[in-house]
Amino acid sequence: MKRLLLWLPLFAFAGLFAVVASGLMRPNDHLVPSQMVGHPLPKFSLPAMVPDKPGLGSATFADGKPRLLNVFASWCIPCMAEAPQLMALKQQGAEIDAVAVRDTPGNIEGFLQRFGDPYARIGDDRQSALQLALGSSGVPETYVIDGHGRIVEQHIGDIRADDVPDILAKLKAAGG
Amino acid sequence: MIAEAGLAALWFAGALALLQVVLAVIGVRRSRSGGGEVLATIRPVAVVQGVLVVLAMLLLIAVFVESDMSVRLVAEDSSAAKPLLYKIAGAWGNHEGSMLLWVTILGLAGAAVALFERRLPKPTLIATLGAQATIALGFYAFLLFSSNPFARLVDAPPDGQGLNPLLQDPGLAFHPPTLYLGYVGISVAFSFAVGAMVTRDVGPAFARAMRPWVLGAWIFLTLGITAGSYWAYYDLGWGGWWFWDPVENASLMPWLAATALLHSVTVLATRDGLRAWTIMLAVVAFSMSMIGTFLVRSGILTSVHAFAIDPKRGAFILALLVIYIGGALALFALRVGTIRQGNTFEPVSREGALVVNNLLLSVILGIVVIGTLYPLVAAAFGTQLSVGHPFFDSTAGPIALVLVAIMGIGPLLRWRRDRASEALRRVAIPAGVAVVTFLAVLLLAPGIHILPLCGLTLAAGAAVASVAPLWRRDLRRTPLFTYGMVVAHLGIAVSLAGMASESAFDQETLVATHIGEIQHVGPYSVTLEGIRPVIGADWSAVEGVLRVQRGDHAPYILAPQSRFFSTPPQATSISAIETVADGQLYTVLGQADDDGRWQLRLWWKPFVTLIWLGGALVAFGGFLSLLGRLLRERRAHRREIEA
Numbered sequence: 001m002k003r004l005l006l007w008l009p010l011f012a013f014a015g016l017f018a019v020v021a022s023g024l025m026r027p028n029d030h031l032v033p034s035q036m037v038g039h040p041l042p043k044f045s046l047p048a049m050v051p052d053k054p055g056l057g058s059a060t061f062a063d064g065k066p067r068l069l070n071v072f073a074s075w076c077i078p079c080m081a082e083a084p085q086l087m088a089l090k091q092q093g094a095e096i097d098a099v100a101v102r103d104t105p106g107n108i109e110g111f112l113q114r115f116g117d118p119y120a121r122i123g124d125d126r127q128s129a130l131q132l133a134l135g136s137s138g139v140p141e142t143y144v145i146d147g148h149g150r151i152v153e154q155h156i157g158d159i160r161a162d163d164v165p166d167i168l169a170k171l172k173a174a175g176g
Numbered sequence: 177m178i179a180e181a182g183l184a185a186l187w188f189a190g191a192l193a194l195l196q197v198v199l200a201v202i203g204v205r206r207s208r209s210g211g212g213e214v215l216a217t218i219r220p221v222a223v224v225q226g227v228l229v230v231l232a233m234l235l236l237i238a239v240f241v242e243s244d245m246s247v248r249l250v251a252e253d254s255s256a257a258k259p260l261l262y263k264i265a266g267a268w269g270n271h272e273g274s275m276l277l278w279v280t281i282l283g284l285a286g287a288a289v290a291l292f293e294r295r296l297p298k299p300t301l302i303a304t305l306g307a308q309a310t311i312a313l314g315f316y317a318f319l320l321f322s323s324n325p326f327a328r329l330v331d332a333p334p335d336g337q338g339l340n341p342l343l344q345d346p347g348l349a350f351h352p353p354t355l356y357l358g359y360v361g362i363s364v365a366f367s368f369a370v371g372a373m374v375t376r377d378v379g380p381a382f383a384r385a386m387r388p389w390v391l392g393a394w395i396f397l398t399l400g401i402t403a404g405s406y407w408a409y410y411d412l413g414w415g416g417w418w419f420w421d422p423v424e425n426a427s428l429m430p431w432l433a434a435t436a437l438l439h440s441v442t443v444l445a446t447r448d449g450l451r452a453w454t455i456m457l458a459v460v461a462f463s464m465s466m467i468g469t470f471l472v473r474s475g476i477l478t479s480v481h482a483f484a485i486d487p488k489r490g491a492f493i494l495a496l497l498v499i500y501i502g503g504a505l506a507l508f509a510l511r512v513g514t515i516r517q518g519n520t521f522e523p524v525s526r527e528g529a530l531v532v533n534n535l536l537l538s539v540i541l542g543i544v545v546i547g548t549l550y551p552l553v554a555a556a557f558g559t560q561l562s563v564g565h566p567f568f569d570s571t572a573g574p575i576a577l578v579l580v581a582i583m584g585i586g587p588l589l590r591w592r593r594d595r596a597s598e599a600l601r602r603v604a605i606p607a608g609v610a611v612v613t614f615l616a617v618l619l620l621a622p623g624i625h626i627l628p629l630c631g632l633t634l635a636a637g638a639a640v641a642s643v644a645p646l647w648r649r650d651l652r653r654t655p656l657f658t659y660g661m662v663v664a665h666l667g668i669a670v671s672l673a674g675m676a677s678e679s680a681f682d683q684e685t686l687v688a689t690h691i692g693e694i695q696h697v698g699p700y701s702v703t704l705e706g707i708r709p710v711i712g713a714d715w716s717a718v719e720g721v722l723r724v725q726r727g728d729h730a731p732y733i734l735a736p737q738s739r740f741f742s743t744p745p746q747a748t749s750i751s752a753i754e755t756v757a758d759g760q761l762y763t764v765l766g767q768a769d770d771d772g773r774w775q776l777r778l779w780w781k782p783f784v785t786l787i788w789l790g791g792a793l794v795a796f797g798g799f800l801s802l803l804g805r806l807l808r809e810r811r812a813h814r815r816e817i818e819a
Contacts, residue, residue, distance in 0.1 A: 006512055009456065010505035016467075016549070017498060023552045024490050026472060075686060080769075110688070112772055 041149045042133040046123025049100045049108050056097055056123030061149035066174035067095040067168070069143040070119070071131055073103050074111035076139045082158035083115035089164060090118040094171055098122045101131050101139055140165070146174035179247050182235030186276075186326075189228035189283060190316035192308045196221045196286075200306020204374060207299035215298050221291040222305050222670040225312070233267075235279040236325050246332035249273060249325050252818030255336040257714045258344075261422045265349040266339045271473065271489075272325035274352060278469065279315045281360040285393075286312060289364055295385040296368075297377055298566045304364075304371030313362060322492050338714070341741040341748045347407035355404060355427060358397025359465050362434055364389040366462035369455045370504055373511040378451045379518075383444035386458070388805055390441060394434045395798040401427050410751055415684070415762055415779045417787055420568045425508040425548040426468025428459025429541060433461035436537040444518065447527055447591065451518040452508075459508060463501045464541075470497055471548070522593040529586030536579040543572045573627050580634045580672055583665055584641030606644060610637030624680050626708045631676030639669035656804025664797025671790025677759075677783040688773040692729070698780025699726050700761055705733075707774065717750070720765040720774060724754060736765040760784050 036042075041058050048055035061067070070086060072079040090096055098119040100108050108122065125131055134143065134151075144153035144167065153170045155163065196218060203214030239247050240263045243256045253270040254263055268277040293301060319325065329759040343747040368386045372378045404427065418424060437457040444452045474490025546809040547567050588602045613636035617629055642665035642694040645658060685697040695702045710717045717739040725731035736752040753760040759782040766775025 003513065006452075006509040009460075010502065010509055013501055013505055015462075017494070017502075019549065019553050020470070021494060024494065 036135040036151050037154050039151060041151060042130075044123075044130050044133065046125055046130060047098065049103070049122040049124040050105055050112070053119065054121045054143065056099065056121045058149060060097075060121070061145050062147070064147040065095065066144065066146045066171050067097060067120075068171065069145055070096055070098045070136075071101060071116045071134070071136050071139055071143075072098055073101045073139050073142045075103065077157040079140045080111075080115055082140050083118075085159040085161060085164055085174075086118040087116045088161075089159075090165075092168055094168065095120055099125045099130050099134075101125050101128050103112040144174055151170060178235050178238050178242070179244065179328065180556040182232045182239070183324065184324040185232040185235065186316065186320060187227045189232065190313065190320060192221055192225040192228065193316055196225060196309035197306055197313060197670060200302050200309065200456070203302035204299060204306065207375065207715060208303070218302060218305050221562075222290035222309065223287045225309070226283040226290075229280050229283035229312075233276055236276055237264055237267045240264065243336070244332075245334070246328050246337055248327045248329045251329055251333050251336045252682060253336065253339055255338040255714065256692060257335075258339065259713055261346065261349055262344050265343075268352050269339055269348055272319070272323045275319055275323050275473070276325050277356055278360055279312065279319060279350060281356045282308070282312050282315060282363055285361050285364050286367075289367070289389070293385065293389075295381065295761070296371070297375070297381075300368075300371045300375045300377050300382070302371075303374040304367045307367035307370035307374075308363065311367070311500055312406050313811065314499065314588070318489075318492050318496065321742055322489050341715070341739070344741070345407070345411050347403070347411060347790070351404050351407050354396055355400025356397045357393070358393045358400050358434075359427060359430060359468070360398060361393035362390070362430055362465055363462045364393065365434070365437060365458040366504065369458035370507065373455060373504075373507050373654050374514075376511060376515055378444075378455060378515050378519070380445050380448050383441045383454065387438075387441050387445060388802055390434060390438055390445055390458075391798055391802045391805070394431070394438055394796050395802065396734050397427070397434060398791060398795040400787050401431055402795065405791070406788045410753055410762075413782070415764075415777070417678070417784070418565075420547070420565050422548050423468075423472050425544050426464075426471055429464035429468060429544055429548075430461050432537050432541040432544065433457055433464050436534045436541070437461055439537075440534050443527050443530050446700055447521065448518045449521055449527055450531070451515055451535075452512045455512060455515075456508060457534075459501075460541075461502045461781055463497075463504070464545075465806070466493075466497055466500065470494060515766065524589065524594050524596050524599060526586060526589045526591045526594075529589050533579065533586060536582065540572050540575050542577070544568070548569070551735075569627070574630075577627075577630050577634050580638050580668060583668060584634075584638035587645045587661060587665065588641065602644070603641070605640035606637045608641045610634065613637070621680065628676040628680035631672055632680070635669045635673035636674060639666055642666045642669055656807065657801040660797045660799070660801030660804055663800055664794045667790045667793025667795075667797055669790070670786050670793055671788075674783050674786025674788075674790060678781050678787065681782045682784075685776075685778045685782040687776050687778075688769060689776050690771075690773050695778065697778040698759075698761070698782070700778075700780060701725050702734075702761075702763070702776070702778055704774060704776065707768075712739075715739050718765070720763075720776070722752070722763055722776075724761060724763075726756075734761070734763050736763045738765050738767070755785060758782055 041061055043058045045057040045059075046055050061069075068089065072082075088097060096118050098121070100122055102125075105124075112119075123130065134141075136154075138156070140158055142155040142159060143151050143153075146152050152174045153167075155167065159167065199218045199221065203218060206214060226575075231232045236249075240250055240254055241260065243250060243254060243263065245251045245256075249272055251272060253273075254266045258266065266273075268274045271807045284304065286651070289301075289308065290305055293304075296304065311422055365386060368382070368389065371380050401424075404424070405417050407416070408419065408424075437454065440454045440457055444454045470490065470493045473493055584606055585599075585603055589599055610633050614629070614633040617624060617632050643662055646654060646662060683698045685695055687695050689695055689704050691704050691706055693704065695704075703725075705721045705723050708719050708721060710719045717737040719735045722734040723731050724734050732754075734752040734754055737750040739748050739750050741748070748767070749764050751762060751764045753763070759780065762779040762781060764777040766777060768774050
């Protein structure tokens with residue numbers, strides 16, 4: 001028994017080696033895709049963030065119309081960079097709902113005044129609860145949701161101008 | 177020519193390392209006849225090897241200083257316009273250069289052992305030098321065959337691409353060399369352990385010989401981690417002082433093992449106990465350094481420290497790990513069973529407390545290892561995830577607190593055996609202080625989270641307990657190493673107080689502010705008075721002029737910058753920090769918006785400086801201990817000669 005115990009460190013190291021060697025074989029992914037892609041949205045109901053827009057609940061997503069769900073915050077600089085692309089998406093017919101993460105109504109109103117307001121609804125997610133449930137690892141992120149409330153696509157990071165046609169196509173595919 | 181000379185020095189150093197290994201094998205075989213003549217040869221070989229690798233490092237620095245753009249490394253990581261300090265530090269601000277620095281310390285450590293180690297029995301010393309050279313040989317091969325720092329370019333560009341702006345800070349000049357002195361210096365403990373296993377000679381004399389080397393490496397490791405933490409704190413502009421980044425963990429893991437080793441080696445030296453355990457820790461400490469190096473260099477984990485990512489290099493280092501760590505652990509399994517068991521002891525005693533200390537340190541080490549590697553394990557099963565501070569804080573945190581409590585109690589116990597009732601009496605005053613602190617904190621800050629509350633309580637108790645060993649002692653006749661222990665333990669308490677205070681009472685304000693508007697954070701009011709442009713050697717910046725006032729005190733100016741570097745083009749924020757007796761005001765300037773408002777991020781961090789002050793105290797305590805041990809030994813040596 002004691003004999004075996006002395007070999008234990010070596011076995012532990014061998015195990016470590018196996019894990020690390022297999023890790024070395026795989027290419028390095030820097031984006032962490034959500035486990036939720038392909039699954040229905042989690043059940044949630046968020047209060048309204050700003051007075052003149054409704055809040056956000058999972059029920060509104062199952063109305064047959066595909067839409068975008070944008071996770072953003074006023075303190076996030078890439079979100080500012082992304083704003084013009086969201087406006088472009090809206091002008092081309094996309095319906096965009098939003099989750100404002102760890103933010104306050106005043107800051108959000110200021111953000112919308114400055115960078116434009118592409119959103120139909122904005123849910124107030126002070127504690128990042130929905131963000132975590134979505135499997136989102138940061139802001140901004142944008143999800144394509146089909147008419148049955150299922151997540152079909154996750155875009156990590158800000159939407160660049162060349163991403164816009166791609167996202168529109170995904171949205172169209174989700175509707176059909 | 178300089179680059180070629182550097183490469184030649186590296187090759188010669190590698191050849192000498194090979195010679196050193198061969199000599200050691202011969203010496204160990206002949207050890208029955210004493211091995212004296214082999215030792216007389218192997219010593220100078222180890223010293224010259226050390227000199228050559230230092231020369232290679234100096235020549236690399238020379239190539240950076242003269243901005244020889246035909247050397248690939250210089251072209252990629254430096255530029256002619258850099259200030260001299262960053263040209264020098266730039267030599268190790270990249271993969272190849274930092275690996276050369278790594279090997280330089282390894283060679284230096286081996287040379288130091290060859291020059292200064294006189295107490296080890298000859299056969300063990302020969303085996304130790306052989307082990308050190310074996311490690312060096314592998315890493316020379318790594319440099320020469322897969323990471324040549326002196327490689328030339330066919331077409332030299334007119335100027336280099338420049339150093340990563342985050343690294344253009346005086347911190348880069350000091351942090352890596354200091355950290356590496358500890359991180360790689362602990363290799364000596366590994367080689368000692370291997371040497372002792374080869375000759376089956378583990379006992380108090382071996383422990384006394386090993387202790388100063390462990391202490392020396394541990395001091396630098398402590399300093400390096402402390403300095404690195406402060407550097408990340410002000411340089412990254414995130415206001416945090418520890419991020420549980422894989423690279424930080426890579427330096428913490430050997431520190432935890434070395435701290436455990438430092439204590440177990442004392443048990444071995446004084447009471448001849450914990451033989452196999454001490455050997456194991458010595459192997460583990462440097463293994464953690466090598467695993468850490470592998471994690472960072474292979475880019476297998478995403479980290480702020482990752483340089484160029486190349487799986488081939490990762491595979492090379494991994495092969496070295498298998499040889500060295502696997503070899504040492506196999507030797508352990510084969511040999512430790514044949515080493516005579518040391519003394520055993522009573523649970524309530526100094527040794528008992530040191531064993532608990534070792535177990536708790538090992539558990540924390542295990543947690544850090546698991547947390548750091550878990551993303552890899554999960555990835556092996558197809559899941560991508562990252563492990564961050566919530567895991568480490570809630571697992572390692574409480575255990576670290578228990579450890580601090582044991583740290584307070586341990587030195588108050590006697591060696592061999594103590595009476596529980598008497599021990600309790602000695603612990604009564606520190607325990608009383610802890611209880612009073614607990615109630616006071618609860619009264620003053622009722623909403624405080626449990627971890628910082630316990631942290632403050634234990635910090636106060638442990639601070640009192642750590643100076644208690646000096647109670648009723650003749651302070652002039654107390655040995656220096658006892659002062660060392662007192663100061664180091666006090667440092668831990670001070671650092672813990674800083675961590676607890678920062679996490680409980682930290683205040684943050686994030687605003688977009690017009691010029692002239694007043695913002696508040698903690699006891700300060702901060703006014704953005706204006707924005708002005710500033711030009712540096714290879715950067716330009718906008719600087720926020722912040723008028724800072726606390727109560728009725730005279731206001732003063734803080735000037736955080738948003739800096740744009742030209743080579744390579746990159747923007748970074750340079751925080752401005754005001755240090756006062758009871759904490760720090762930390763300011764960061766962000767971007768401007770279209771209305772002319774500027775983003776400002778302000779933190780008030782009460783007593784945050786205690787974290788690093790404590791770290792410095794811990795290192796200073798280590799230094800006192802080392803000095804005390806060396807002085808005592810010199811005196812003993814002199815007496816021997818006189819007799």
